[in-house]
Amino acid sequence: MTIIEISQLHKTYSLAKGAIQVNALAGIDLQLERGEYIAIMGPSGSGKSTLLNVLGCLDRPTQGRYLLDGADVAQLDDNALSDVRSKKLGFIFQSYNLLPQLTVLENIEVPLYYQGRSEKESRIKALELAEAVGLADRIRHKPTELSGGQQQRVAVARALVNDPVLILADEPTGNLDSKTGLEILDIMDRLHSGGKTLVVVTHDDGIAGRAKRIIQLRDGLIESDTRN
Amino acid sequence: MILFRLKRTIKLGVKSLTRHMLRSVLTMLGMVFGVGAVVAMLAVGEGASYESQERIKRLGSLKIIINSVKLSADEESSDKTNFTAIYGLKYTDAEIIQSTLPQADVILRMRSVRKDVFYRNRQMNSNIISTVPWYPGVTNQKLEKGRFFTSIDMRSKLPVCVIGAAVEKRLFPCEESLRKQVVFEGNAFSVIGVLESAGSESDPEETKELTDVNSAILIPLTTSLERFGDIRMERKTGSFTREQVELHRIIVKVKRVEDVVKASDVISGVLAKTHTSKDYEIIVPLEMLEEIRRSARMFSMVLGMIAAISLLVGGIGIMNIMLASVTERTREIGIRRALGAKKRDIIIQFLSETMVLSLVGGVLGLGLGIGMPMLIEMFTDMKIIFTAWSLILSFSISAVVGLVFGLYPAWRAAGMDPIEALRHE
Structure with a gap:
């Protein structure tokens, strides 16, 4: 089953009041099946982040088609895009992006809060995921009381709490030392074997090596699409 | 939800x-x-x-107060040969008001003259207020002891008086004041009552009335008229004035608050007709209240x-x-x-x-x-x-x-x- 179907995707930024046009994405075609684990690579300025933002429904393409889970999301309004993010997507960031005033458990619950799920239901689901990432004994801690690896595991749990059809990760091991980075990669491997669809943006070959498909971007275009 | x-x-x-x-x-x-x-x-x-x-409100929101006002020298309608200034409210004014205002409850007439008062070897300058028996009811003035003069005292023009608290203190510092005789203008009046002290409020409008009452002597209007007449004489250094005033103040009390403004309009209309000059003032506490x-x-x-x-x-x-x-x-x-x-x-x-x-x-x-x-x-x-x-x-x-x-x-x-x-x- 196809999760992502993109054709002729363009994203153009206007700089200096329209005097300069920058083509961040210059016509991308991409299909992604359910359960795929892909890595997007490329030098900086190649359009990785822009593609991730568009895939993550944080940004709208200037032109082109984007079907996510069978629905056209290319030109939805802000409200509808928020809904899509809340119900279908999970994000893992390089710098974890946990909310410092909330506990581990509350951080995991945040996406469910915006779905309007009940407190009780959210709690049960969040506890389940805290356990799955091995943080059951840390649920009352604040993020600042955790190590980097633990924080990223909380972020992974948060990305999974809404049962997303697609998980997007942006340099998930970028802020971690190699040992804890491996822990996170192991978790992602487990997610993949559990049937989750994963898109990872990275320039670390080690990570890319674990993905089953590697897409190389250059100047806003797909340079190569290889399967391991 | x-x-x-x-x-x-x-x-x-x-x-x-x-x-x-x-x-x-x-x-x-x-x-x-x-x-x-x-x-x-x-x-x-x-x-x-x-x-x-x-x-x-203590001044009385149901009341209309009419005071006599002395005119300034140039508009005075005085009888120059007699050196007597004639002005102010007349007895007939009170009667006219009474007859034109059926809603008026009571009408209080007052005259006040300053006189030296004697009791044995003691003396004080006091305000002699000549008034009517229903004075306490209208002004809410209570009696410390004794009684106020009645209609009978009034009709028989008896030489009786009710004295203010300060007067009692001054003239009778350590003896019973009731049934004693005080003397002024050569007339002896027997004390039948003493007014309750009226507090020490410092409201300017009230002071006139209140301090007056404390150091005042109240006598029946009829008695006053018979014994002293209408003419008030005052001697000051180098001058000498004679005034003829019948009433210094008329207080009209109506039954309902709604009638106050209407009644005060009627009164001002009536007085405007009978007085050639404006030798009176009308004070409406209710208007002040508002x-x-x-x-x-x-x-x-x-x-x-x-x-x-x-x-x-x-x-x-x-x-x-x-x-x-x-x-x-x-x-x-x-x-x-x-x-x-x-x-x-x-x-x-x-x-x-x-x-x-x-x-x-x-x-x-x-x-x-x-x-x-x-x-x-x-x-x-x-x-x-x-x-x-x-x-x-x-x-x-x-x-x-x-x-x-x-x-x-x-x-x-x-x-x-x-x-x-x-x-x-």
């Missing part, structure tokens, strides 16, 4: 606020003092207005306005902090947006924080605004009155301030681009 969501939103807001406890408390202080000031000011204003109204109410309302409003400015300042303080907070939490906004928060959710989040700040500040302010004036009342004799509407008003103002000054920061937060916000360090 919505209520449920609200509870969680508020919980979330409180959590964010307690993260910067000191900052939140300081921000709230503006609100606390603002609401406190409004409540306190309104209570003080209300108290002041109540006091002045009470003072006028005047005072009006000015009290103004006073309260001005006080409230001043206090409201401090509320405004408090509101601006909250907005300032919330704007800083929005900038500081740009990243949080980005994260929440990425995790599925709609613009609306962000607005509600920040607005609820502002509302929590201003409402908690409002409640504390109510406490302060009630507590402070109560303390002041305890240690001074200032009158403080809290009205329900002033409490409700100031609390709702704090809610409105929270809403108004919270909207802009919340709108700014919601308007942020999620990608930019996520990138924010």
Whole structure:
């Protein structure tokens, strides 16, 4: 089953009041099946982040088609895009992006809060995921009381709490030392074997090596699409 | 469901606020003092207005007071050959008023002349008020002891008198005053009653009447007329005046408050016809009361306005902090947006924080605004009155301030681009 179907995707930024046009994405075609684990690579300025933002429904393409889970999301309004993010997507960031005033458990619950799920239901689901990432004994801690690896595991749990059809990760091991980075990669491997669809943006070959498909971007275009 | 969501939103807001406890408390202080000031000011204003109204009410809101006024030299209609100034209210005026005003309850006639009064070897200069038996009822004057003179005393023109508290103190410092004879103008009057001391109010309009009563001697009008006539003579250094005044004051008391203004119009019409010159004045305490109410309302409003400015300042303080907070939490906004928060959710989040700040500040302010004036009342004799509407008003103002000054920061937060916000360090 196809999760992502993109054709002729363009994203153009206007700089200096329209005097300069920058083509961040210059016509991308991409299909992604359910359960795929892909890595997007490329030098900086190649359009990785822009593609991730568009895939993550944080940004709208200037032109082109984007079907996510069978629905056209290319030109939805802000409200509808928020809904899509809340119900279908999970994000893992390089710098974890946990909310410092909330506990581990509350951080995991945040996406469910915006779905309007009940407190009780959210709690049960969040506890389940805290356990799955091995943080059951840390649920009352604040993020600042955790190590980097633990924080990223909380972020992974948060990305999974809404049962997303697609998980997007942006340099998930970028802020971690190699040992804890491996822990996170192991978790992602487990997610993949559990049937989750994963898109990872990275320039670390080690990570890319674990993905089953590697897409190389250059100047806003797909340079190569290889399967391991 | 919505209520449920609200509870969680508020919980979330409180959590964010307690993260910067000191900052939140300081921000709230503006609100606390603002609401406190409004409540306190309104209570003080209300108290002041109540006091002045009470003072006028004591003067009698059902009464119309007509005084004789001496004309200035050039318009005096005096009989020059006789050196006698003739002016003021006439006995007939009282009768005309009585007959044209069926709704008038009682009409009190008064004459007052200053005379030296003697008892044995003691002497004092006292105000001799000639009046009618229903004087105590109309003026609410109570008797310390003895009785007031009656219609019988009046008809028989008996030489009886009722003396003020100060007179008794002066002339009878250590003996019983009742049934003793005081002498003035060569006439002996026996004391049949003593007036209760009329307090020490310092209202200018009242002083005339009250201090007069304390050091006054009251005698029947008929007796006065028979023994002393209408002419009042006064000798001053180098001059000598003769005045002929029949009545110095007429007090008309009506039965209902609604009749006061009507009656005073009738009286002024009647007197205008019978008097060629304006040698009288009409005082209507009710009109004064209304005047005072009006000015009290103004006073309260001005006080409230001043206090409201401090509320405004408090509101601006909250907005300032919330704007800083929005900038500081740009990243949080980005994260929440990425995790599925709609613009609306962000607005509600920040607005609820502002509302929590201003409402908690409002409640504390109510406490302060009630507590402070109560303390002041305890240690001074200032009158403080809290009205329900002033409490409700100031609390709702704090809610409105929270809403108004919270909207802009919340709108700014919601308007942020999620990608930019996520990138924010």
